[in-house]
Each structure stands twice: as C-alpha cells, then as structure tokens.
Amino acid sequence: MSSSDIRDALNGIDGFDLLVIDTPPSIEDHPEEFKLLALSSDLIVVPTGQSDDDLDSVRPWMRFVRRYGKNAAFVMNRVKPRTRGFTEAQRKLLGDGRICPVEVPDYEDIQFTAGRGLGLLELKGGKGSEHVAGVWAFVRHELELAQ
Secondary structure, three states, rough: OOOOHHHHHOOOOEEEEEHHHHHHHHHHHHHHHHHHHHOOEEEEEEEEEOOOOHHHHHHHHHHHHHOOOOOOEEEEEEEEEOHHHHHHHHHHHOOOOOOOOOEEEOOOOHHHHHHOOOOHHOOOOOOOOOHHHHHHHHHHHHHHHOO
C-alpha cells in the first residue's frame, strides 16, 4: 500500500462518516496512508478485545489518531466484563482515548452468526444483540444521525 494507492482510492470522495479500524494497523510501516484515511473520516471506531495482544495493537493507533484531533473511540469487543482483565484493559485504554460506553461481551451467539454470514441483529433473540445495538446508538449519536 502506498500513499498514491490511498490517494487514488479517496479521489472524488469528500470524506467518510465512519472509519472502523479492526486490524493490527502497522502504523509504523504506513503512517502517511493511515493519516490520509484518518483525516478523511468524521468518526473513527477501533474495536478491541481485552487481551494484552489486542491492547498492544490498538493503543498506538489511537495515539496516532489523537495527534490529528480526530473524533475516535475504542469499542471493547469479545470481553468478559466481570473480570479483573476487563477492568485493567479499560484503565489502559482510557490512558490513550475514549471508550464507547457499551461493550460487547463474548457471547456464543455472536460467533454462531458470524460463522454463517449473518449479523447478530438478524438472529431473533440473539444474545448480545442489545449490546451491538447500543454500540450503533453510540455511533449514531457521535455522528449526529437521526434514529
């Protein structure tokens, strides 16, 4: 990926409302490309689990994004909210940025639907759907979208 590839992809686009970075970003390898993406968006959402590996991947990205004053938040995903690891992960993440006030617990229904090409909200009575809907409500509020 080069700066010209990103510039070509963004050509003709005024900007993005929402940018979701759900992968190890390797910022150190492509800082200009990520800067172009970040500056083109209104809200950046960075999903993360609570493991040290997850945190080591996303925290540098959030520090990078914040240098440019972008509206961004972590979304804690696949978490076990009643554990010490969850609380510790929250503490670490808050040192680098905001956290969406709704986290998505590690429910089996989420894995079940993903493995079948469905979204959790498509599964009637799917456990965790209220959490996913809560994250979407947060995004809608941040982007000032009508309900």
